[in-house]
Amino acid sequence: NAGVTQTPKFRILKIGQSMTLQCAQDMNHNYMYWYRQDPGMGLKLIYYSVGAGITDKGEVPNGYNVSRSTTEDFPLRLELAAPSQTSVYFCASSYSQADYNEQFFGPGTRLTVL
Amino acid sequence: QKEVEQNSGPLSVPEGAIASLNCTYSDRGSQSFFWYRQYSGKSPELIMFIYSNGDKEDGRFTAQLNKASQYVSLLIRDSQPSDSATYLCAVMDAGKSTFGDGTTLTVKP
Numbered sequence: 001n002a003g004v005t006q007t008p009k010f011r012i013l014k015i016g017q018s019m020t021l022q023c024a025q026d027m028n029h030n031y032m033y034w035y036r037q038d039p040g041m042g043l044k045l046i047y048y049s050v051g052a053g054i055t056d057k058g059e060v061p062n063g064y065n066v067s068r069s070t071t072e073d074f075p076l077r078l079e080l081a082a083p084s085q086t087s088v089y090f091c092a093s094s095y096s097q098a099d100y101n102e103q104f105f106g107p108g109t110r111l112t113v114l
Numbered sequence: 115q116k117e118v119e120q121n122s123g124p125l126s127v128p129e130g131a132i133a134s135l136n137c138t139y140s141d142r143g144s145q146s147f148f149w150y151r152q153y154s155g156k157s158p159e160l161i162m163f164i165y166s167n168g169d170k171e172d173g174r175f176t177a178q179l180n181k182a183s184q185y186v187s188l189l190i191r192d193s194q195p196s197d198s199a200t201y202l203c204a205v206m207d208a209g210k211s212t213f214g215d216g217t218t219l220t221v222k223p
Contacts, residue, residue: 033211042118042202042213043158058210090157100146100165103211105157 001026004106006091012112013081021076021109023091031094032074033103034058034066036087043090049074081113117141120203120214129223133190137203137214140184147179147186148204152216158202162188193221 007022025032030051035043045058049068063085065077074093078085088110092103121136137147146165150158164170164177164186176189190197200216 035213040215042215043204043211044213045210048210059212100163102148102160102163105159108157 003027004091004093004104006089006106006109008109009107010110012114013078014114015081015083017081018077018079019081021078021089021091021111023074023076023106024072025074025091025093025104025106026072027093027095027104028071029093029095029104030071031096031101032068033092033094034064034074034076035090035092036060036085037090037108038087046076046089078111083113085111086113087111117212118203118205118214120201120217122217124218124220126220126222127193129193129195129221131193131221133193133197133219133221135188135190135201135203135217135219137186137188138184139186139205139212141205141207142181142184144184144205144207146206147177148206148211149175149177149188150202150204150213152200152202154199190219193219195221195223197221 004025033048034046044060047066049055091106094101094103119138127133149162152158162177164179170177174191178187200218202216203214204211
């Protein structure tokens with residue numbers, strides 16, 4: 001199993017550009033999450049999904065959009081990139097939303113907006 | 115007030131010592147608590163979770179939970195240089211995780 005994969009690993013965007021961060025998992029997990037991590041900080045939840053076709057906002061959703069058309073894929077869309085979106089983005093998945101469940105993280109995408 | 119607070123670092127301990135990492139949380143209804151380890155430039159990985167008051171041991175790691183005081187800690191016994199990393203406390207409630215800002219631990223040989 002590849003686990004949780006993310007592409008690209010690095011990206012530089014200009015202000016106002018758009019892009020999609022890809023995330024895929026092969027563990028048949030129902031639940032998927034997008035976080036951002038700013039330098040020296042913890043993880044902030046952007047969006048999460050409890051299954052195909054169902055998504056919900058997290059703590060910091062402004063400036064982002066998501067979709068979940070399949071169990072495996074959970075892309076994150078940035079529209080009109082801003083310098084404040086410079087961060088490392090982690091995708092994670094878990095088998096269920098039960099409170100005792102472990103989240104498995106992808107390797108991250110380091111995004112810089114100039 | 116931040117929902118999840120961790121003791122400010124960085125924390126430095128000599129090899130073989132006990133490292134103590136602390137975390138407090140504001141939501142009294144929180145049910146489960148996680149400790150993730152994150153090496154520099156890498157993604158977080160789970161090392162412990164706990165949901166009952168008291169201690170939970172796994173090898174050199176012990177998690178302690180006190181719901182009345184809204185406090186969870188992680189003890190690392192016989193610390194090794196390979197334990198040098200940032201440790202993130204996470205509190206889960208209704209499926210959503212809230213993370214602290216992390217404590218960076220350095221274990222000196």
